[in-house]
Structures are given as C-alpha cells and as structure tokens.
Amino acid sequence: MSRSAPTRVFVGRLAGTSVFDPLGDPVGKVHDVVVLIRTSSLPRAVGLVVEVPGKRRVFLPLSRVVSISTGAVITTGLLNIRRFSQRASETLVVGQLVDRRVTMADGSGTAVVTDVAIEQQRNRDWLVTQLFVERSGASRGLRRRRGEQLIVDVDDVVDISGDAGPQPATTLLSTMEDLKPADVADVLHDLPPNRQIEVAAELSDDRLADVLEELSEDDRVAIVSGLDANRAADVLDVMQPDDAADLVNELPPDVARSLLDLMEPEEAEDVRRLIAYEERAAGGLMTTEPIILPPEATVAAALASARRPDVTPALATMVFVVRPPLETPSGRLLGVVHIQRALREPPSAQLGSMLDSDIETVGPHADIGKITRLLATYNLTALPVVDEERRLLGAISVDDVLDHLLPDDWRDADTEATDTAMTRSAHG
CATH class of the missing domain: 2.40.10 (Thrombin, subunit H)
Structure with missing residues (x-):
C-alpha cells in the first residue's frame, strides 16, 4: 500500500467505493467486507465482496488490494467473476x-x-x-x-461473535432502500439463514412479498417458515395469487394449511383454486387478478387500471373485457383490448368498440408447451385462461412461463468465466 493511503478504514465509508484494476478501469463497487472472528486474537479481514456489472457479487482477497484511498480501491489484477459464496467461518461486516x-x-x-x-x-x-x-x-x-x-x-467488548438474540437490520436495510426487489433478493441470498430471516422480518409486507417472488425456492421456503405465522400469512395476502400459490405448494403440507387458514378468506380462496391445478398447467400458471373491465368501460379507465402498481408489466399490456361479474371466474370473455391500441383512441372511447375478439385462449389444463407456442406465435405477453363456457378464470403472463421453463437454480447460475488473475484459493 502506498504511504499516502490510510492504514485504518471504516467499513461504512468503504461500502460503495469504486474498485479499479491496475490500468485504472472500473471493475465494480465494494459491497461488504469479509472477516474471520477468532477467539484468541483480533478479527481478521480477509477480503472484499465486490459488486460487478450485472449485480453479481464476487470475492476480492485483500492480499490483492494495492491501495485504499478516498473513492477508490486499486487491485493487482482481474476479478474472479464466480459468485461469492460465504463460508461458515466468515462474517459479513455490513x-x-x-x-x-x-x-x-x-x-x-x-x-x-x-x-x-x-x-x-x-x-x-x-x-x-x-x-x-x-x-x-x-x-x-x-x-x-x-x-x-x-x-x-x-x-x-466481551465477544463480538456472541449470540445476543435477534439482531435488528437497520443499517443493512438503509443500503437497500433504492434497490429493486430482485437485487434485494440477491442480497438476502448471500446472507446466512438466521440473518436472512432477521432482515426479511423488518421489510414491509409489500416489499417482502415482491422480494419473495424473486428468491429461489429454498430461500423463500426458509424465510416464510422462519417468520411468525401471522406475519407470513399477511405477506401471502399481498403477493400475486399465482406466486402465493407457487410458494404454498413448496411449503410442508401442515405449514401450508396453517397459513391458508390465517390468510384473508378471499385471498386464500384464490390460492386454493390455483393449487388445485397441476403446477405446469395453465391453471397452475395463471394469475386470477389480471385487468378485467366491462365493454362499456372507457379507454381512460383502462389506462388507469394499467397504471396500478400491483399490475406487472406483462399483464399491463392487455385488458380482458367480460360480461359481469368482473371477478374471476367472470362472465363470458368478449375479447381483449391491447393497451397499445387503446393509446390511439380518445379517452372517452368505450372498450367494446376496439375489441380483439380473435384472441387465442386456453383451458386450465393446457400444458406449458401449448402455452409457450401460442405466446410465441402471436407475439403475446399474456394469454386468457377460460372454462368450457368461456368464462375468464385468469391470465398467464410470459414471465410466469419463463419462471417455469428456466432451470430451478437459474437465479444462482454463474455467468461465463473470464480470464482471471485471482483465485478463491487466496481467500483464506
């Protein structure tokens, strides 16, 4: 380290600092510091967790750090882009x-x-x-x-590694305020199980619901199982019904039954309807809460519905026009109105005047292969699911299909390796 560089650094100031290679090119930002807590001597800092483009966090041994100064960490070589995986003996400072x-x-x-x-x-x-x-x-x-x-x-202090009971997550949560749910999920994934639950417990119901939808099956089952049952039921209440159904299906049967009994009756009924279908069939993939309006509704009403924060981008491209009742199972499906088409009409125009009545539909038992072919053939982002009487049961969005087509561990998969001057063997 150069003489001008500080020999003492507070991690709170180091977090977010840019990391540069020897040529001065930026390679990422410091996300955390990894330390080994030892009983016989002072804890040793062994490396930095660096967030590189693509929101991937990788390990940078401190032995490969040339200098740390205000606003810059300089390394001796390229980063190993394999995703950081915390070891049992390690502690993350932040x-x-x-x-x-x-x-x-x-x-x-x-x-x-x-x-x-x-x-x-x-x-x-x-x-x-x-x-x-x-x-x-x-x-x-x-x-x-x-x-x-x-x-x-x-x-x-007596012992910084001691267990003093549940630990708040005030500082860590402050670093995640502006992150998207998928990025928060990535942060939680990197934490030990107990800390995952502590952090998740302090997120709001809506925020935690969004994050759970982005986590792997193992992580979200562990978190929901570790939460107070009433809190877990509250979170399931605000999740999209199809995502809640997926999560309930992943839980042990006794836990699933208990949480369904604690949920709001209307929300629980939607979930029960969905889990009755095979997971990869249309009924198991669909959401029961797409945008549904009657034919006399106006373009203005359709656009207002599409702006609702609980409507996903894929579902926001289409309004399902039905006869009453408007709740699923609805009255007869008349057709759909594509939001792009609605944008070309005056706000007062009625949806019944611009229907796409030739939209392809599927029954609740249609398999994922048929659904995928229809979405691809007709360039759709959503597809209506109807019963024998053409009553709307729900809608399948393209993102729901992708979640089931990708490998189970796609969220954890590493990107293609690059040439590296660092190896994880330097970790210890």
Missing part, C-alpha cells in the same frame, strides 16, 4: 456485524455496533481494531446518555 448488540467489558451495559474499522498491520494483514458503537444501558456514574456514540477498541 450484512451481519453491523447492528449487532455487544456487551461492554467494563460492565457498563450493552451497545449496538454501527460501524467497524479495519486496520492494516506491518505484515500487511488487515485486522478489525475498533468499533463505532451506540451505547445503551450505561450507568449514571459514567454520566453517559443513552444513545451516545463513541469509538471503542475491539477488546472493550
């Missing part, structure tokens, strides 16, 4: 250590870790030497106010 409650060694109470300092030693190892903490439960004799923030040495 993901796990920050927000952890620790006990002060002087017996003055507890404190919450809000930042962590790593410091380079003469042998070029990086150690965790200091903690930025917020005090709580301090005695009056110390004349310290509750909530006081101060820097303490690691030796001033």
Whole structure:
C-alpha cells in the first residue's frame, strides 16, 4: 500500500467505493467486507465482496488490494467473476456485524455496533481494531446518555461473535432502500439463514412479498417458515395469487394449511383454486387478478387500471373485457383490448368498440408447451385462461412461463468465466 493511503478504514465509508484494476478501469463497487472472528486474537479481514456489472457479487482477497484511498480501491489484477459464496467461518461486516448488540467489558451495559474499522498491520494483514458503537444501558456514574456514540477498541467488548438474540437490520436495510426487489433478493441470498430471516422480518409486507417472488425456492421456503405465522400469512395476502400459490405448494403440507387458514378468506380462496391445478398447467400458471373491465368501460379507465402498481408489466399490456361479474371466474370473455391500441383512441372511447375478439385462449389444463407456442406465435405477453363456457378464470403472463421453463437454480447460475488473475484459493 502506498504511504499516502490510510492504514485504518471504516467499513461504512468503504461500502460503495469504486474498485479499479491496475490500468485504472472500473471493475465494480465494494459491497461488504469479509472477516474471520477468532477467539484468541483480533478479527481478521480477509477480503472484499465486490459488486460487478450485472449485480453479481464476487470475492476480492485483500492480499490483492494495492491501495485504499478516498473513492477508490486499486487491485493487482482481474476479478474472479464466480459468485461469492460465504463460508461458515466468515462474517459479513455490513450484512451481519453491523447492528449487532455487544456487551461492554467494563460492565457498563450493552451497545449496538454501527460501524467497524479495519486496520492494516506491518505484515500487511488487515485486522478489525475498533468499533463505532451506540451505547445503551450505561450507568449514571459514567454520566453517559443513552444513545451516545463513541469509538471503542475491539477488546472493550466481551465477544463480538456472541449470540445476543435477534439482531435488528437497520443499517443493512438503509443500503437497500433504492434497490429493486430482485437485487434485494440477491442480497438476502448471500446472507446466512438466521440473518436472512432477521432482515426479511423488518421489510414491509409489500416489499417482502415482491422480494419473495424473486428468491429461489429454498430461500423463500426458509424465510416464510422462519417468520411468525401471522406475519407470513399477511405477506401471502399481498403477493400475486399465482406466486402465493407457487410458494404454498413448496411449503410442508401442515405449514401450508396453517397459513391458508390465517390468510384473508378471499385471498386464500384464490390460492386454493390455483393449487388445485397441476403446477405446469395453465391453471397452475395463471394469475386470477389480471385487468378485467366491462365493454362499456372507457379507454381512460383502462389506462388507469394499467397504471396500478400491483399490475406487472406483462399483464399491463392487455385488458380482458367480460360480461359481469368482473371477478374471476367472470362472465363470458368478449375479447381483449391491447393497451397499445387503446393509446390511439380518445379517452372517452368505450372498450367494446376496439375489441380483439380473435384472441387465442386456453383451458386450465393446457400444458406449458401449448402455452409457450401460442405466446410465441402471436407475439403475446399474456394469454386468457377460460372454462368450457368461456368464462375468464385468469391470465398467464410470459414471465410466469419463463419462471417455469428456466432451470430451478437459474437465479444462482454463474455467468461465463473470464480470464482471471485471482483465485478463491487466496481467500483464506
């Protein structure tokens, strides 16, 4: 490391810092720091988790870091783009250590870790030497106010690896405020199981519902199973019915039955209808809540419905026009109105005057192969599912089909490897 570079860095300031290769080309941004907590000595920082283009997080050994300065981390070579996978002996500073409650060694109470300092030693190892903490439960004799923030040495706390019960996720959540659900899901995937549940529990119902839809089966089953049952049922209530049905199908039968009993009756009924069908048939793939309007509804009403935040982009391209009732199973399907067509008409025009009545439909038992062929042949993003009397049961969107056509582990698949000057063997 150059003499001008700092030897002590607070991880809170390091997170988000750009990482550059020796030629000065940016390769990513620091997402977290990996440390090994040891009982006999100070915790050792072994590497950085770097987020590279494509939202992929990879491991960068600190032995390959040339310098750390304001706004820049310089490496000695290319990154290994294989996805970072945390080992059991490792702790993520932002993901796990920050927000952890620790006990002060002087017996003055507890404190919450809000930042962590790593410091380079003469042998070029990086150690965790200091903690930025917020005090709580301090005695009056110390004349310290509750909530006081101060820097303490690691030796001033009893054990930073100790289990002090459920850990809040305040700092970690603040780093995810502007992330899309798929990116939040990626962050959760990288956390240990217990921490996954702690973080998920602090997300709002709507936010958690969106994130669960982006997680792998194993992750979302673990999270839902780890939540309080009433909270899990509330989250299922706000999920898209087809996604909720997929998740319920993945749960142990006794857990699934319990959660369905706790859900709102109308939402639970939709889910029960869907799980009655084979998972890869039209009935199992469809959502029961597409945009449904009567023929006398106007273009203005259709556009307002398409703007609803709970309507996915694929479903927002099409309005299903039916006779009453408008809830699925609806009255007879008259046809669809493509939003692109509606945009060419005056707001007061009625949907019945611009129907596409030749739209292809499928029954609830149609297989995924037929559905895929129809979507591709007619360049559709959604397809109506009807019964024998042409009553609308629901709609299948192209993203629902893709989720079932891709391999189960597609969210975790690595991208094609590139030439690398780093290997994970340097990790330890």
